[in-house]
Amino acid sequence: MAERNLPALIISGAANRRYLSGFTGSSGTLLITPDHALLFTDGRYTIQAAREAPAFTLHETSAPERGLHTLLTQTASELSLDLVGFETAHVSVAEHYALSKAFFDTPVELEPVDGLVETLREVKDAEEIATLRRAVEVTDAAFLAVLPLLRPEMTERQVAWMLEVAMRERGAEGVAFPIIVAAGLNSALPHAHPGDAPLGEGRPIIIDMGARVDGYHADMTRTITLGSPDATFQKIYALVLEAQQRAIAALRAGLRCNAADAIARDHIAAAGYADAFRHSLGHGVGLDIHEGPSLRRAKPGFEQSGPRLQVGNVVSVEPGIYLDDWGGVRIEDLALITEVGCEILSQVTR
Known part of the structure; x- marks a missing residue:
């Protein structure tokens, strides 16, 4: 002031x-x-x-x-x-x-x-980070509890409710945002609403979920399939996972936010899917599910300007590929920016 x-x-x-x-x-x-x-x-x-x-x-x-x-x-x-x-x-x-x-x-x-x-x-203190860790732990535990229960005949809406109940039973005061469960062609919609579509077999299923604990939000996405994945799933999943891991490896204090986005986006574009990555790489998470800093692409000509990551930022890292005639894959984790790089808060396997 x-x-x-x-x-x-x-x-x-x-x-x-x-x-x-x-x-x-x-x-x-x-x-x-x-x-x-x-x-x-x-x-x-x-x-x-x-x-x-x-x-x-x-x-x-x-x-x-x-x-x-x-x-x-x-x-x-x-x-x-x-x-x-x-x-x-x-x-x-x-x-x-x-x-x-x-x-x-x-x-x-x-x-x-x-x-x-x-x-x-945007910069979290020790108490905020501890609260975010609890929200992530609740989210992880709920996902792992529900995952073995999933069956092809279950609907997206049923699974979303199971995940919400599991988070509340483990200490969440509520959901961080409306849970996304999107199966098959619905998974090509980055912000799909769970409906009556069955999970099915061999199809991509995006689950985007998070617990809210003491006002702070978790945010995690996993893409799974029930049964054997097809060749497209294996190819797209590998691309998205590699894009996420490359971005995570580069995250550190001082890195431009748009540079983080570019690392993941360039990998996906090099494979021929530039137009299929339809959102930014990530966003800050805290008392709001979407807050600063934003890991978004730079405007042309402004690649060398814009905000930089700071120690204490907590950001999502969530590349995705979405194909209208097949479905989509997104993998998301929260990263805490530290003095030496970053720490991934979620412990759920990818």
Whole structure:
């Protein structure tokens, strides 16, 4: 905030609010200044907020006389603020209109701010890494428990439910994202929704899953087949696995994020499948399932620019090949960037 000459910042994003304050309620707003940390929430959460965010001064909102915007303007006046930032990524048009209306007759100017907290969240501390490890362990254990139970006649939807139950039974508070189980031609859809299609035999089956533990997300993908894989499966799987392993071997602090993507993408392209790798190599994982840094391809001409990996980043590494007339293969693991390279968190065999 000091670097941006920003005397105050309104935090609206749920993950950012939790990261800065510890408050896990579904409704609340922070106001941060160099000397004050304030949390505004309604009566449903005042006891919870006091427990989870003891470093913050709590202000209870109650519409209409003590609504959020009324309290924000009163507080800004009491603190003699003339400039207040707001998170552009987490403020809707309607909310911005309400904020602007509330501050219209005050000397306060609203300043759009982008990515201030998200950038801090990209580097995980020891406690966050420990929590992510637990989420990965739950995910691994659930996958290994369900895998021997799979049968060709089971549907994608049945398997997705089995995996969710297995994660919850092993300590997950919920799923990190809607589980993907995609069999046969459905596996050519990177973000397929589980349906009533049977798993079948000899077909690619993509399983993309993750547990959420204490707010932190795991993310793992394995591609399997029941019965004997065909020659296409063996060829495509080997290509994707090699692409992933080449990228993992190169991951280290200081590596450009787009360079990591290029390592996997170039290997797949050299085999003739450039157009079949339809997404970026990976993304950061933490309080959000998709956060920074992003391992995406560079814009042409900008290969030597862009963010670099840092110690403490946790990123997915998930190359894939998707063929419309056959299906797809994706392999995904979470990598913790360390001083000497990276550590792969998942222990499930590929």
